[in-house]
Structure formats: structure tokens, C-alpha cells
Amino acid sequence: MRKALCLGTSGLLIAAALSFAAEAQETFKIGAPVSISGRYVAYGVQGKNGIEMAVDVWKKVRGDKVAGRTIEVLFRDTQSNNAITVSLMNNFILTDKVNVIIGPDGSNVAAAAVPPWKKIEDRPIWLLPGGSSDVIEKEVGPDPYFFHTYAWSYYYHESNLKALKALVGPNKKVALIYSDGAYGRAHIDDARHYIKEAGYEIVSDELVREGSADFNPTLAKIRARRPDILYVLVQTNDAIQLTKQIQASRLNVPYLIGTAQAQLPEWQNAVGESQSCWTGVTTWVPGLSYPADKNEPKLFPSAADWEKAWMEKFKAVPEFLEVGYYASTILTLLAVEATKSTDREVLKKWLEEQHYQTPLGDSKFIKSRVALHQTFGEMVVFQRQKKADGTFEGVLIYPEQIATGKLKPCTY
Amino acid sequence: MTPILELINIRVGYGQSVVLQDVSLNLREGEIVCLLGANGAGKTTTTRVVSGLLAPWAGEIRYAGENIATVPAHKRVELGICLSPEGRQVFPNFSVYENLLLGSFSKKARLRRTEMFDEVYGLFPRLAERRKQKAGLMSGGEQQMLAIGRALMGCPKLLMLDEPSLGLGPKIIIDVYEAVASIAKRGLSILFVEQNVQAALMIAHRGYVLANGHIAAEGTSAELRSSPLVQEAFLGKKPSRQDLSEVHRA
Amino acid sequence: MLKITNLSKSFAGLRAISDLSFDVPAGQFFGIIGANGAGKTTLLNLITGYMPPSSGTIEFEGKAIHGLPPYKIAHLGIGRTFQITQPFAEMSVLDNVMTGALFSQNGGRRSIAEARTMCDEPLRIVGLTEQASLPAGALTLGGKKKLELARVLATEPKLLLLDEVMGGLTHDEIEDLIAALKRIHASGTTVVMIEHLVHVILDLCEHVFVLNFGRELFRGSPNDVVSHPEVIEAYLGKPLEAREGA
Amino acid sequence: MNTRTFGLLLGAVVLIVILSIPVFGSPSAVDITFRTCSLIALAVSWNLMASAGLISLGHSAFFGLGGYVVILSANLLGMPFWISLIASLAAGALFGSGLALITGRLRGIYFAITTLAASEGLRVIAVMLPALTGGAKGAFLDAKYYPGTFTVNMGMSLAAAVTCLIAWRMSQSRIHYAFRAMRANEGAAQMLGIYPLKFRCAIMAVSGAVASLVGGIEAFHGGYLDPAIAFDLHITITSQIAPILGGIYTLSGPIIGAVATVFIGDATRLSLGHIEGVSLLVFGLILVFSILYLPQGIRGGLSDLWRRRSATAEPTKMAKP
């Protein structure tokens, strides 16, 4: 009896081990840490949508498998919590043995994912379509397996200031507002750097509290300085009430410069008329005129077509994270398909050499300040302008070759 | 004539400890009955059970013939059972006037509010003088008057007073007792707890003596006044040398 | 041993204790009586440091103790019971008593096992040996009173302050407790007792102090006290006829 | 089997499991053990204070403090793993006893709120001193001070084990009597010669040191810290949920509760984690219903069951005061 039991158990174990091995051969596993509860839930849902859309399109275009392997996406909820993110990363790498990690979202959570990934020697390739904070870049360093598919914070300010210098001219007075949250702190140093480099004078440099109930003290102090440009570095939630309060407080600043928030439908809906005149800088905005890729027109259609397909599936305008997750997922699938391999060296080499025209722009990886692989960092500057019918649109104002309109000073 | 209040075999306590053991007593309409007994004998617990602050573990509480053991405290006020509780329990941050207003919170009492105000102010002119004063800032005697007045504002048929003379100066005790006596003349039934045995038996028609949660003795005031049982219950044991009456005679 | 001089305490302008002075010599069995609200418990609270006096001094064995926190006073060897019993309800009866043994002036040097043995005597004295493992909250009122006494006895006090320990006890229990207190007293402990039950005071006390409205009404031997008409009036109430006549 | 042998048995099993898993366990077992041990230590630490009547709403203050001490002492002073942890331990003990001194008169809800304020205050300081702490964008532990997975996991297992041993030792010592007496009635406790402030300082130092140590090991484990993470109220709440779920004021309760909390958390996250918002919704509801229907915790529920099974007519459990 006991012997039978022993045999049975070991048989089961062997079977399990075999099936595990077989599965490992046949499956391509993507580990997707996404924050779908907790405070980053809005981002997490976008990341999840992007990946799901990519897998759907892939299956439609190329069939259910990639290089003969079943595609398996392991969505795991970070609960916007760093300890859980650490545990997720460990489990992805050590237990699930995923081939690629895509995500997570939210600066803190992305930062928390870096050390557990980095300290494991045979870590898989990691594509990060978010997380712009320069501390993440510094911490990851020149890691061969890290692929950042989003702009670093300093790209924003470089582009912004280039646009300002070209469109507004030299010798301006700038007032800076930044939050004490992760977003403001991650951006402020580079913002100051590029503003000074442009030869502008910072007349007011104001810290605000994340989630503050009243920005009036800050605005009153800025009003007294009469700046030409108001440069705002706050995260979406704060941006909403700050934008409304800026309009209410009649600052009479001709140029209102923001970063990412102005292209978010979330922000536009919440601030209504107050969005007028704000400029934003982003990697992707609806209405970009990127063409379809020559070789993979179905996976990477033109920006306009892709947007249409997205609208059909989700009944909503896609947001930049969604495009980023989409493009990153498609790229990894293409890599596996092309190389017939899940070996990270092979994939890495392929990713380094690939070059597509995606709905998010050119996919070629370049070196950034510290990181080895960086793409989708091309930024466009646009301004929210009121159309004749009373609705607002994002008018591209920089770089000049894709500009669809001109920067207009504020009227209120 | 049915008693207005009848307790039948009430058993109750706090947590795990039993305080009242098979207590039965009754009170007829218009009667003044006092509850006597040493500290901790269960007098206050009895008033809490009757007023509904404490649910009995067993037994019946009959009020005008109905068992009200499960009726919540606030509904008993509506029925006409009002208690001036131990330690007065006036609302210290409320004015005298507001305390009295609260006394007539029940719907029935609200209708007769003006009338009752006149009556209470008539009974305790001191309260009328101090109607704007915060109750917490008044002296003990005034608070006691307020507690009684507040109970009267509820238009009780059965009024319970828990130690109305507690901590009062001798002069104020006179006032309070005169008030109690005059309330009694109005024909409502009064159940009161008193440690001042002599005084209590002066105004009560009948009395019950509680000892360790039992009814140790009952009878008319006259009977109790001369009963050695009273002293026994009150003093914890039968005094051998210093029988109370002897002390008094001395 | 205990010396109280010109002690006063007021609450929000009301005088609870006014200008009391008395001594309790070592070894005496001292009784304090008075009607409810006369200020007896307040007096105890002042002696044991739960409230600071408004004025006046309290000395114990020649040292001023007013203003000391209660735990220091306890360490000097003053133990008390509370009129409203304050057992540690979730702890067993034994653990309650052991807490007394562990933290008194000698408690710091005691092991748990020693403290455990020390508790047998107090538990036996009050008659709670059999209930030692029950949670204190499950005791009857009388049981809690006994527990109060056992717990304070375990602190080995030099001066024992008792606040109505007899309330709620049965006749037999009272008899037992009286005997126990006699033994405790005989072993050299000074006792100050607040009590309602006159016969207990008469039975035990060598000296009685009568409080009325926070003031001294009378002091003397028990028999003097009970025969003093003013005391009788204040304490047992006076017949109402006199007043009705007035 | 009585509760005592049950407790000892459980303790022995827990000890063996948490100490052997870092050595033999699979990566996922190691991961889950690490998180469970972290919560065990936090829960026992919270329960220590609670058992002396001190309800802490600011355990994240200790946790975050420990984390920052580790990151700063490693990054700035180059202190190795064990020394950094000792520093975090000391910081937690100091902060705990300091808090005990300034909250000396406060009890109940007032004490709880002060600890909450202390935690939030530390968070503001961490946010507003970016030069020191990295501010809201956070700080990474310099990777060269990472002592290796095994050391960190073993460190946490040891921390949990030692915490449980300390709690067990305390439950056997005279201090335990003082705590229970203080919890029941600080006034009466004083009359028996107990100086509450002394014991408050002691217990808050121990409890603070443990929570701070956990924060320190977590900082090594995660390698990244920012103020929102370090002083997250959820740390406080989970360190409360575990003892309440398991059985407050007991030795085994926090341990049982920590295991249950990690289990429930993982189960909801893994089974419901793909639907937006659902996993924490379910967690919240489980919390609500366990408070309503298991007010004595799992341990209380189990011993009720036990009692009903056993034929002996034991006295029924005391109603809560």
C-alpha cells in the first residue's frame, strides 16, 4: 500500500515536471504587472488594454501562436503597491519563468520593479512603456536587457524648450510650479536645466503639495511676478484642479506650458473650457500623421487607422500608454516570430536591430543619457485650441515639419 | 384593583454576576413605595430594570397589567414610567430649561409641555430662577431638583426616584421631600430608593427591603419601622449590641 | 504613620474636602464613616495620589507624599481597594492577585513562581482559592470585592486603605472578612477603613472619624461615635416628623 | 489539546517552516514566506503594544523610519547589512520610546490618533527633504550593499522568529502582568505599584524596534523606497488586520492572522486580479465581515468550535468588556 502510494506520488511528480517542461517549450510567456486596483488603477487599465489589443491583433493577423508557441500573458495586479510589485517580479522571473516582462505603470511601482529585476542574474528582457523618472534610468543603468519604450522626463523639457525658443523667442520670464509628488520631483531638475539653457529667467519657482485643496497662495505669489511663461510640472490629478484654478485666478500669463496631461482626455474632460491655450508635450496624440509600416502594415497600421481600430474595440480615444503597451507587445511578438527563439540574447539582438514605423513613431532603439535601449521618445508639442464649433483640438505646433498650426498666446 | 406595577420573579445582573434573584414586588396606583437596603443590595438595579435600561434575564414586569419586559426604555417613558436616576444624570452642558424640555421629549408629554413647566417651576421655584444656567454648574441639590423636575416633565404615571436625598444638605433634603410629598398628593404612583431609612419610611406607604438581591422584608411603613429585619438588611447583620432603636433611644 | 494636615480639595468651585487634619498612628485600625457623598472616596483618592490636593499636606512615615504619583505611593507601602471594583476583567483571579505581588515595593525582585506562591495566602484569606482560575470579570460583585482585597494584600502594604469592601457581601462572607481583617491587622498592618456597615466599624475600628460634607463632624471611639446624636442624624438620617412639625 | 500546547506546537511548526523555507524552499515559497514573515513580525509587534492597551494607528512610522535608516546608512555611510539593520532597530526603539514619553498622558483613541499624526508627520518630512531622502521620487538602495537573496530572506525569517520568541518570553514574564493590568485599567494598575510610563516606553521601544527592523529588511528586499510607500497607512492597517483576524492580545493570534491575511490577499489578487478594482473590493468585504462575524478572530472562532465539540462544560468565554 505504502509502496503504491510512493510510486503514485513520484509518478505524479514526474508527470508534472514533464508537463511543465513541455509547456515551457511551447508557450511564450509575457509577464504583465499592471496596477488594476489601488491608486494607479487608471494607468494599469490602459496598460492592460494595450497588451490585450496587441495580442488580439496578432491573433487576427498571424494566428493564435507565435513561432509555434502559445501566447500566454500573465496579468498580475500590483495593487499599486511596491511590496507586491517586488513579489510579482520575483515570481515572474523565478517561478513563472516568463520570457518577457512588459510594464508596470506608475512611477513608484515601476521604480520598485527595478531592483528585484536587476538583482537576478538570468533576468528576462524587460520592456517598460512608462516610467519616465530619471531615477529609474539611473538605477537601471546601461543594462543590456532593459528596453525603455517611452520618453524619459528630460525629453519633455528638451522638446518643450526647443519649441518655446523657436516659437516664443528669447529672454522670457518663467514661473515654475512643481508638485512635491513623484512627478514634480522627477521633472523639476531637468526642467530648470533646460529653461536656463534656453536663456530664460526663472522668476518664480514654486513647490505645491500633491492633492492640495488650495493652490491660491502659489498663484497669488506668481501673479505678483508677472511671468511670460507658466511652466507646470504636476501629475494629472493635481493638474485638473490647478488648471481650473489658474483660469479662475486671472494670471494673465501669455503661455501656459504643461507636460503630459494636456493630451489626456481625462484632463480635457475634467477642466472643460480651462484647457484653452495649454500646451502639452507627448510621444503620441490623436491625429498624428504617422504612416503604416511597409513590411507589417496590419500589425503597425497608420496612426489614423490604428486609432480607428482602437475606437471600434474600446469605444474610447486611445491614450499614450495604450499605444505604448500595444507597440511594445507587438515588437516582442515579432521578435519571437522572426528569431523562432525565446532566448534573451537572441531577442535582444533582434530588438536592437529592428526598425519599424509604428503608430507611435519610429521603433528604432537608441542610447539615452544612461540607458542603452530607448525608443518612442520623439516628442511633439501641441496646443489646445478652440475650434469654430466651440470644441477643442490639439494643434501640433512643434516640430515644424509636422505642425498643423501656430502657438497662440492666451487670451484670458 | 390591579397594581400599576408588578415585578414577578425578576432575575438580572451584569456580565456574569447576578444582582437580583427572584425579586417580586408590586405597587398600586397612587401608592408611594420605598426600596430600602444596603449599598449593593440591588435597589438601583431594580429601578434600571423597571425603566428598561437593563433587560431582565428572567421574570415579568407588568405595568398596568401588561408585560413590558421587552419594551425598550424610550417606549416605557411614552407609557408613563419616568425615572430620576441614581447620581441625578442631568445633562451638564444643557441649560436647566433645556434639561426640562428634554424631560418632555415623549409625544404625549410634548402636548402638555407648558402646563408641566408651570407645575415644575411651581414645585421648584429655584429651577425657574436658574432656567438659563448650565446644569453642570449647579449645586448638587439644585441638580437633584432638576432631575426630579425633568422626570416629572414626562407626565409620569409611575415616578421612580433613585436616592433623591443623596449628597444633599439637610435643608435641601427638606425641600426635596416636601416636593416628593406634594407630588404624591397629585395621585401618581411613586417608587423610590432611599438610604435614609427614617425619612423614607416617613413618607412611604409601604416598603421593600432588599438584601443581596432578595426581598428580605416587606410591609407597611409602620411595620418596617419596628422590624428588626430592616436593620439586619440595612446593616448587613443583626446588630447585637447596638440595635438601631437603642441607639436612637440613647 | 499617616498624617494629614489642613487638607482641602475642590472641584469646579465645590469643596469636596475642606480643611481636614488627622493622624493615623502605626498599627491602628482607623474607621472613616459618613453618608454617601461626604467625601470619603475623595479623601482616599487624595491620599493615594489619584488627585492632587487643592491645599494641605499628607505625610506618610514622616515623608510628604502629596503630589507623588499613585505608583510611587504604592511602592511606599500604601495599598487601597476601590469602592467601585476595578478588577482586570480578562485576567484570571490568580493573575490579578499576582499582579499585586509582582509590582509592589519588593515585587521587582520576585520571580513569577515566588509571586505565585505568595498569592495563596491572600486568596485563602478572602476565600477565593477555588475561583483562582476564573476570569475576574466572571466573579459576582462580592467576589470582585474580595478580589480587590486579595490583590492589595498581595502588595504587602504597611498601610491598607479599604473603600467599602463589605458592600454586596453576604452575612457569612462579612463575618469571614471581619475575621480576616482582624488577622491582617494583628500581623502589624495599619488599616484605614471606609465602611457603611456600622456594626463592622464597631467591631473592628479602634478610632472612628466622621465626615460630613467634606468636613470633620466628629472623631472618637466607636461607641462614642454611635451615641453622638449629630452623627446618627447625619449618617442614618433623622426622622422627618421634626421637620414636618417645623 | 489545550490552548497552551496548541500554541507551543504552532510556534514550533511556524519556527521550523519559516527558518527552513529560505534554505530549501522554491522561489515562490521563499517569496510568500518572506511576505508572511514580514507581516508576522509587524502583527506581533502591533499586538504587543495593543496588549498593553496602546492601539497604534501609526505603525507605518516605525516601518518607514527603519527603511530610511537602512537606505541612508547603507548609501551614505556604507554600512553593511547587519549594521544597517541594527541602526534601524535602534532608530525604531528610540522613536518608540520617544513617542511613549510625549504621549504619556494619552489613551485610547487619542493615543491612536497621535501615532497616526506621527506617521504622517514623518511622511511629510521625508517628502520635504529630497536632498536626504530622495523626496517623493524615491531612493534606491545602492545595489552593492545588497547582501544576496538568501541573507535577506533568512534575515526576515529570523526577525519573525525572534519577534515571536520575544513575544513568547514576554508572555511568560512579569511584564505581561503589567501589560494586561494596564490594558484593563491603568488607574488600578498604578495602585499596585505599576508605573505605566515605564512599561509604555519599554513596550513601544520593543514594538517600534521590531517594526522598524521589518521596514529595514523590506528596504533591502525591495531596494527602493519613497515616502508614500514607507509611510503607507496600509502597512498600519495590515499589521492590525492580522491580529484582529487571528485573535488580538494572544500569542498565536497575530501569527495565524498574518498567514490568513497573506493567504486571503494572494488568493483575491491572483484569482480576481485581472478584473479592475475587484481584488481590493473583495479584501475590504472580507475584512468587514470577519469583524462582524469573527469578533474574537480566527483563534477565538476555533476555540469556540473546540469548546462546543468537547463535552466538558468549561465556563463560557467572557463577553468583551
Place this chain on the structure above:
Amino acid sequence: MDLLPQVFSDALLLAGLYTLMAVGLSLGFGVLRIINFAQGEMIMLGAYGAFWGLTLLGVDPIISLPVLVVAGFALGWLIFRGFVAKVLDAPHINQILLTFGLALAIQHIAIILWSGNARSATTAYATESAFVGDVLVVYSRLIAFAIATIMVVALIAWLRWSETGRATRAVAENRAAAALMGIDVDRIYAMSFGVSCALSVATGVVVSFILTITPFMGFPMLIKSIAIVILGGLGSIAGTVIGAFVLAFSETFVSYYVPDGAGWAEGIAFLLIIGILILRPRGILGQTVET
């Protein structure tokens, strides 16, 4: 330019908002002795209510205020009867965790229903303002101040002069004595929990056009409300008003006059709490519900 008049006006308007925000918590605690950790979620629900009213039905938040307040009262009543009533006599920590669990659940129900996206009601007056001399007055804040004042005055009047309000105060002071007055204590409990939720819902409506609405907006407001209530003394309505003013004025002053003050301002609340509790363990004013 002299900033002082502006500082005062900003602080005053903020104080109004803070008062409304904290007064619900204060009432709930004063009567029930429970700190309701789900109070912030009531603010959140009120804000969403006003937002959806405006977005879907085109009803201005000020118009929908009465309806939402009544709905908030009903919701509070239900939550009390369903959950809170069962832990009234439980230890504080159980009450805290129960209400915290409720808060977590409500937050995530909001995520499921309305996603985690940030929103804000875009009314015409939300972004209008006028200069009074040198002082800029933002209309939305003025409206919020007015509504807050009306609600708080109404609350105080209700507590002071209405039969039920007086009964509520009586229950807060002495539950047993109140029952002896013929007051249905359970009903008063449910009602005051309802009123406290209704006040928080009103706060939500008021902030819907000023602040950003997210499922997580409630918690920081709860923490701040706790700070205010503690400052003023748990349970004292007048104290809460004072606490709100103390906090609003000190935050605004620090924001204006201290370098990086806007960031430090948040810490003031906690510094004040610790300071006040150490000096005056019962807060600025008393313990029970007073007006």
C-alpha cells in the same frame, strides 16, 4: 503689493471648506464615539453624484445638492443599520477596521463603476473670479464657502433648537439618561450617522467643481478631517469650526510666507495634533456635542 488681505481671504474661504469637511466626522464621533474611516468615501460619493448629475443630466451641482444630501442621509442610515450598529460596543480598533474595510470596498466599487479616471465638474462659475480691490475672489470658493456656512449653521441650529437635534445632543452626553427621557437612542444613532454622511456628501458636492474627483479622493480628506476634529476637541461642533479655522489659517500663512511652505503646510496639521494633544489631551474645546 501687500499680500495680507489676499492671505486672509484665501484662508477664510478654505476654512469654510474645511469646516464642512470635518463637521460630519465630528458629529458622528460626538454621538456614536466612532471614528468613521469611510467618511472620506462619502465625500467621494457626493462628488461623483454631483459630477454625474451635471454630466449626464445637466443638473448643476448646487441644484442637485438637496437630492444628494437626502440620498447621503439614506445611505448613511443603511450603512449604520447594516454594519456600524453591530460594532457599537466593540473595541475601538474593531470599529476602525470595520469602517476602513467599508472604505476600501466603497472605493473599489467606485473604480468598478466609474473607473479610476480623474474627473471634475465643469460648471461655468468654476473658473470665474473677480477682484475686490487687490483681493482676488474666486467664485467657486465663495459658493463653497456659502454652502458650507449654510450647512454648518443649519446643523448647529438643528442641534440647538429642534426637538431631535436636542435629543441628539442629549444622547451624545448621556446615552442612558437620554433613554430615560423617552428618546429612542438607536434611532438617534442611525439618524446622526445619516446626518454625518449627508454632510460629507454635501462636502463632496461642493468640492466637485473645485477639486479633482477620483475614487481615492476621500482618504486624504478623512485624515485632514481627523486632524481638524482632534484640534477642536472630539465631538464639539464649535471646536471643529475653530479647528478648521486654525488649520486653514496656519496652512495658508505657511504657504504664503515660508519657503516651500506649500509643501510643509501639510505637516502643520500633524504638528498641531501632537502639540494640542500633549498640552490639552481633549482638544481645544470639550468632549461632547455642543454648539
